[in-house]
Amino acid sequence: MYRMCRLFLLLPVAILTxxxxxxxxxxxxxxxxSSTRTGIGFVTxxxxxxxxxxxxxxxxxxxxxxFELTAIQAGxxxxxxxxxxxxxxxxxxxxxxxxxxxxxxxxxxxxxxxxMDEVVVKGEKRAIRYQDDRVIMHIAGNTxxxxxxxxxxxxxxxxGITVNGDGTLLMAGRNTPVIFINGKxxxxxxxxxQTYLSGLSPELIASIELISNPSSRYDxxxxxxxxxxxxxxxxxxxxxxxxxxxxxxxxxxxxxxxxTLGTRKFTYGLRAGYVNGTNPHxxxxxxxxxxxxxxxxxxxNLTAVSDxxxxxxxxxxxxxxxTIGISYKSYNSDRHRxxxxxxxxxxxxxxxxxxxxxxxxxxDPMQRNNALNLSYDAVWGKSxxxxxxxxxxTNNRQNEDIxxxxxxxxxxxxYWKTAMKNDILLRxxxxxxxxxxxxxxxxxxxxxxxxxxxNDLKYDTLAKDNSFVRDAGRTNRFLYDEYISAGYAVYNYKxxxxxxRLSLRVEHTYTEANTFTQEPNTKRNYLxxxxxxxxxxxxxxxxxxxxxxxxxxxxxxxAVLNPFRFYLSPLNYWVGNPFLLPSVTSLLNLSYNYKHFxxxxxxxxxxxxxxxxxxxxxxxxxxxxxxxxxxxxNFANIEGGYTFNITKWWKVIQHAGIxxxxxxxxxxxxxxxxxxxxxxxxxxxxxxxxxGITADVSYRxxxxxxxxxxxxxxxxxxxxxxxxxxxxxxLNTKLNYYDIFNTSIVRxxxxxxxxxxxxxxxxxxxxxxxxxLSYSFGKAKQKTKQNRTTDEEGRLGN
Numbered sequence: 019m020y021r022m023c024r025l026f027l028l029l030p031v032a033i034l035t036x037x038x039x040x041x042x043x044x045x046x047x048x049x050x051x052s053s054t055r056t057g058i059g060f061v062t063x064x065x066x067x068x069x070x071x072x073x074x075x076x077x078x079x080x081x082x083x084x085f086e087l088t089a090i091q092a093g094x095x096x097x098x099x100x101x102x103x104x105x106x107x108x109x110x111x112x113x114x115x116x117x118x119x120x121x122x123x124x125x126x127x128x129x130x131x132x133x134m135d136e137v138v139v140k141g142e143k144r145a146i147r148y149q150d151d152r153v154i155m156h157i158a159g160n161t162x163x164x165x166x167x168x169x170x171x172x173x174x175x176x177x178g179i180t181v182n183g184d185g186t187l188l189m190a191g192r193n194t195p196v197i198f199i200n201g202k203x204x205x206x207x208x209x210x211x212q213t214y215l216s217g218l219s220p221e222l223i224a225s226i227e228l229i230s231n232p233s234s235r236y237d238x239x240x241x242x243x244x245x246x247x248x249x250x251x252x253x254x255x256x257x258x259x260x261x262x263x264x265x266x267x268x269x270x271x272x273x274x275x276x277x278t279l280g281t282r283k284f285t286y287g288l289r290a291g292y293v294n295g296t297n298p299h300x301x302x303x304x305x306x307x308x309x310x311x312x313x314x315x316x317x318x319n320l321t322a323v324s325d326x327x328x329x330x331x332x333x334x335x336x337x338x339x340x341t342i343g344i345s346y347k348s349y350n351s352d353r354h355r356x357x358x359x360x361x362x363x364x365x366x367x368x369x370x371x372x373x374x375x376x377x378x379x380x381x382d383p384m385q386r387n388n389a390l391n392l393s394y395d396a397v398w399g400k401s402x403x404x405x406x407x408x409x410x411x412t413n414n415r416q417n418e419d420i421x422x423x424x425x426x427x428x429x430x431x432x433y434w435k436t437a438m439k440n441d442i443l444l445r446x447x448x449x450x451x452x453x454x455x456x457x458x459x460x461x462x463x464x465x466x467x468x469x470x471x472x473n474d475l476k477y478d479t480l481a482k483d484n485s486f487v488r489d490a491g492r493t494n495r496f497l498y499d500e501y502i503s504a505g506y507a508v509y510n511y512k513x514x515x516x517x518x519r520l521s522l523r524v525e526h527t528y529t530e531a532n533t534f535t536q537e538p539n540t541k542r543n544y545l546x547x548x549x550x551x552x553x554x555x556x557x558x559x560x561x562x563x564x565x566x567x568x569x570x571x572x573x574x575x576x577a578v579l580n581p582f583r584f585y586l587s588p589l590n591y592w593v594g595n596p597f598l599l600p601s602v603t604s605l606l607n608l609s610y611n612y613k614h615f616x617x618x619x620x621x622x623x624x625x626x627x628x629x630x631x632x633x634x635x636x637x638x639x640x641x642x643x644x645x646x647x648x649x650x651x652n653f654a655n656i657e658g659g660y661t662f663n664i665t666k667w668w669k670v671i672q673h674a675g676i677x678x679x680x681x682x683x684x685x686x687x688x689x690x691x692x693x694x695x696x697x698x699x700x701x702x703x704x705x706x707x708x709x710g711i712t713a714d715v716s717y718r719x720x721x722x723x724x725x726x727x728x729x730x731x732x733x734x735x736x737x738x739x740x741x742x743x744x745x746x747x748x749l750n751t752k753l754n755y756y757d758i759f760n761t762s763i764v765r766x767x768x769x770x771x772x773x774x775x776x777x778x779x780x781x782x783x784x785x786x787x788x789x790x791l792s793y794s795f796g797k798a799k800q801k802t803k804q805n806r807t808t809d810e811e812g813r814l815g816n
Contacts, residue, residue, distance in 0.1 A: 238572075270294075524547055566606075698719065
């Protein structure tokens with residue numbers, strides 16, 4: 019193993035030495051509009067060989083159209099500039115052997131003429147493209163995504179992405195991805211992220227990039243990245259208003275407005291969203307108790323949602339290559355949740371009813387989230403500098419009223435009230451620097467984050483004299499502070515057919531937890547090394563093969579550290595664990611791409627896996643779900659995807675994957691190490707019909723799976739969608755019917771019935787009808803400036 023590692027590390031050095039005598043040139047230029055002569059932001063610049071059109075280097079222009087392609091060797095090339103609203107620009111280049119800079123000056127791109135709706139769509143970009151370490155989905159104007167109502171619909175068609183019924187996302191079947199906007203992280207709490215993605219119209223998106231194996235330049239928390247590239251802007255203003263009306267068992271509406279204004283020096287952005295309606299959730303469980311009697315649990319949660327979000331941003335161009343930005347983000351969530359629960363007790367044969375307990379819980383969860391961001395971006399010759407500072411304050415409040423009654427007699431069994439307070443303050447500073455050196459690019463950066471949390475939960479129980487008294491056994495306060503210091507270095511090298519990347523990230527973490535009802539103070543101090551490497555070989559213009567290795571770390575979310583009780587039903591609740599350790603994942607990836615086809619193989623191991631496991635109390639009949647670390651989880655998967663046209667009006671996107679997991683689970687004195695293999699299939703059939711109508715039939719299926727303790731039943735769904743533009747493309751209408759057979763119900767069965775004979779299910783009413791209206795206006799291309807936040811902020815709601 020040592021020899022293999024040594025050979026692997028020496029391989030990039032040998033490649034670098036082989037090219038050490040080749041002179042290199044840096045190509046610069048600016049993309050401008052042919053009519054206004056103003057810069058076109060975020061144009062894609064690609065350099066290809068003249069002989070066989072092999073991609074040599076690709077980059078993206080800044081907000082005013084300036085781009086730079088570095089470390090180019092002598093030869094004949096074709097430069098291609100592409101933008102969603104302009105015709106492609108092509109130019110032949112002859113690079114001499116003398117090193118230096120080649121400034122091409124301004125290059126004018128001609129605006130695309132608006133096309134009439136046709137039955138056959140010609141010349142559109144490939145819906146899904148595979149490139150080096152990422153998958154690129156081209157959204158703007160692509161028929162494959164016309165019926166999508168929001169980003170969640172688009173991600174449902176993405177290779178390797180799972181959109182669960184509760185709105186959470188998984189990448190490669192196991193990782194929760196971080197959301198980026200235009201290359202910058204915008205991590206949010208679970209509720210805020212769903213609100214944002216549900217309100218982001220596909221009309222605003224140019225492309226989405228999926229990075230399943232990030233390098234060490236990204237924070238150790240990032241096990242997967244979804245980077246949403248929004249459309250560019252020019253001088254002038256433009257806006258978009260979107261309304262999404264949803265009807266399942268209850269009504270729900272999601273409304274958003276986006277405005278941008280661009281001048282020669284300033285760029286202003288505003289986004290506001292409002293969500294109103296009711297989210298239903300049904301939890302059911304069947305459990306055999308210690309006395310062999312059965313308890314059937316049914317809990318219907320109805321959450322009335324009223325969420326308001328606001329984002330404001332201003333960017334100012336100090337000089338040609340220097341920009342300073344300030345942004346503010348606010349998220350206000352006011353909800354009211356009613357939980358109606360029944361506990362139905364019967365004998366061991368389930369033929370004789372022994373009693374029924376009814377429970378009514380009224381809760382009013384509230385969240386206030388405010389964030390302020392400052393950024394500075396500059397380019398000096400071959401160097402680039404980015405400085406970012408963030409401060410975020412999150413305040414959560416929740417009051418509960420819980421009453422349990424004997425159904426047969428109407429007698430009040432118990433009655434308690436809770437008051438929860440959770441305050442989190444995040445402070446972050448990050449500096450990133452890159453410079454073109456020798457035959458590649460060197461990147462380095464540092465980050466510091468300081469997080470403080472104050473959690474307080476009070477339980478008051480109704481006494482016999484009808485007064486509420488403090489429940490000392492469940493009342494608690496939890497203080498948690500976390501300091502994170504990190505640094506990284508990355509070297510990228512690219513030759514004609516071979517490119518490689520070497521990276522290293524080091525993160526130091528210091529935490530201090532104070533649990534007042536347990537040990538008074540727990541401190542942790544640890545250093546984590548996170549290396550990475552990647553190698554890509556371009557076989558020809560249609561084929562490439564890539565290999566990468568990364569080591570990533572996942573810190574526990576603040577909510578799962580909190581040692582408070584949160585009830586699912588009177589006898590079912592979960593408890594946080596302040597002693598959880600972060601998990602560390604090592605992953606190898608090998609992928610092969612051929613035109614529209616891709617296949618990828620992943621092999622890895624996660625240590626100190628964070629999970630929850632059930633613990634049954636035979637005296638009280640309570641079922642607790644406790645947070646804990648498992649020793650390790652070995653995993654592997656093979657994922658493939660293919661996009662093709664059956665006819666000119668019938669397009670197919672198809673994905674499939676096979677997944678393996680073996681999770682070592684010590685439980686009740688026994689180690690469970692069960693091999694679990696499952697598969698998934700998903701796809702879409704898109705039909706371009708007369709009268710400018712697009713129809714979509716999408717499907718997904720996941721076979722029986724599980725982990726060391728539970729078996730997961732198969733789950734799948736079939737969706738239908740229709741789309742049509744009106745008013746010369748300004749008004750976009752969509753009608754969608756999701757989960758038409760009502761099959762999206764999650765079901766778990768406990769493996770060891772001798773310990774706990776338990777099965778449960780969750781239903782989120784995925785079956786629904788959606789009507790979406792989106793209207794665009796103004797005189798400029800759309801670019802919604804988003805706020806950059808940190809990965810720590812994404813742990814607020816985990």
